[in-house]
Amino acid sequence: EIVLTQSPGTLSLSPGERATLSCGASQTVSSRYLAWYQQKPGQAPRLLIYDASTRATGIPDRFSGSGSGTDFTLTISRLEPEDFAVYYCQQYGSSPFTFGPGTKVDVQ
Amino acid sequence: QVLLQESGPGLVKPSQTLSLTCAVSGDSLSSAAYCWNWIRQHPGKGLEWIGYVFLGGSTFDNPSLKSRVTMSVDTSKNQFSLRLSSVTVADSAVYFCARGRRNYFGSPYFDSWGQGTLVTVSS
Numbered sequence: 001e002i003v004l005t006q007s008p009g010t011l012s013l014s015p016g017e018r019a020t021l022s023c024g025a026s027q028t029v030s031s032r033y034l035a036w037y038q039q040k041p042g043q044a045p046r047l048l049i050y051d052a053s054t055r056a057t058g059i060p061d062r063f064s065g066s067g068s069g070t071d072f073t074l075t076i077s078r079l080e081p082e083d084f085a086v087y088y089c090q091q092y093g094s095s096p097f098t099f100g101p102g103t104k105v106d107v108q
Numbered sequence: 109q110v111l112l113q114e115s116g117p118g119l120v121k122p123s124q125t126l127s128l129t130c131a132v133s134g135d136s137l138s139s140a141a142y143c144w145n146w147i148r149q150h151p152g153k154g155l156e157w158i159g160y161v162f163l164g165g166s167t168f169d170n171p172s173l174k175s176r177v178t179m180s181v182d183t184s185k186n187q188f189s190l191r192l193s194s195v196t197v198a199d200s201a202v203y204f205c206a207r208g209r210r211n212y213f214g215s216p217y218f219d220s221w222g223q224g225t226l227v228t229v230s231s
Contacts, residue, residue, distance in 0.1 A: 035217040044204055044221035045155065051211075056219060088155060092215040096170040099155040 002027050002091050004100035012108040019076040021103045023089035028069050030093035036065055036074045039102075040085045048087075049074065079105070110134040112205050112222035120199075120229050126192040130205030130222055137183050138163065143208040143216050144181065144188045148201040149224070156201075160208055160216065161188050200229045 003026040013019055023034065032052035037045035047056040049065035052072060062077040076083055084107055089100040116128035130144070137144060146158040159169030161179040169177040178191040192199060202224040208216025 031211075033211055033215065033217075037218075044206075044224055045218070046221070047217065047219045050209070050217045050219075090155070090217065092211060092217050095168070095215065096172065097157045097215060099157070101154045 006100040006103045010104045014108045021074040023072040025070040029091045032068050033093035034072050035090045037088045038085045110220045114222045114225040126195050128190045131187045145206045145208045146190045147204045150201045195229045197229050202226050
């Protein structure tokens with residue numbers, strides 16, 4: 001099983017700042033099969049990025065993904081008020097499909 | 109736009125079987141491009157993929173659940189179901205159904221989710 005770790009656990013920033021979230025894998029994630037999700041309290045996760053760097057339909061271009069192998073990054077170029085949430089990475093390169101523990105982006 | 113909606117009992121007794129259904133609108137469960145998943149989230153915790161059902165009823169589940177999972181699909185009602193047997197308190201969680209977009213190898217990322225339903229295991 002591929003274990004995903006995310007850092008930092010919490011990121012305290014202000015609107016307008018840049019957020020950089022990291023996701024590390026215990027083994028190589030094949031073919032960059034990694035996705036990112038945003039979750040707000042009481043809501044289901046929302047797909048942001050798949051295949052490591054492809055934005056999902058309707059996702060603003062301030063969200064970008066990069067990386068390969070065992071190291072992946074989600075960048076939010078300029079935080080909007082609605083971006084404060086928990087972000088999860090998920091690998092689908094091998095089964096079982098696993099999620100990271102999440103990074104909370106909160107208001108400084 | 110695809111919509112998914114979970115339904116089922118919110119309270120299950122220990123050792124019994126948890127049963128949930130996900131009604132899907134806006135897409136067909138017969139599509140080869142997608143699989144239909146169950147994912148859970150323990151209170152205040154991260155996400156755990158439970159398994160999926162695919163085309164005509166093929167299933168694939170997480171070995172961590174030790175063969176307690178049964179999934180099925182009813183194409184006439186456009187819904188799919190989860191049964192988790194021998195539940196314990198550790199199975200208390202919010203259960204989500206989600207559509208999985210399959211990659212070349214059939215492995216999914218999750219592009220549409222239901223709102224989730226809280227299931228509590230307690231006597």
